[in-house]
Amino acid sequence: MAKFMVQANYTDKGLEGLLKEGGSKRREAVDHAVKSLGGTLEAFYFAFGEADVVGIADMPDNVSAAAFALLVTRAGGATVKTTVLITPEEADQATQKTMDYRPPGGLPGVEVHL
DSSP states (O other): OEEEEEEEEEOHHHHHHHHHHOHHHHHHHHHHHHHHTTOEEEEEEEOSSSOSEEEEEEESSHHHHHHHHHHHHHHTSEEEEEEEEOOHHHHHHHHTOEEEEOOSSSOOOEEEEO
């Protein structure tokens, strides 16, 4: 399973639904949607700032996470921003990778180590 942070912002239509049903019902609806795609909802919070809602979900794959974002947005109650999350151990693995890379502007290629 892959872990994703999902940030959502309500549309006017979504705010009407939130005011009518309350926050707990929205969390239940999101939990159900995530489960229907084979995932689990780890956390769900309402927020002040850039996002109205922040959630953490374990999803089977990127395709399932993309489907969630597309379908929620298509439903019209919210817009969704999805961020792939990695564990500290995955970050450790990333720091051990090397690559051949040519920077823009015709600079000579180099092998890059972190």
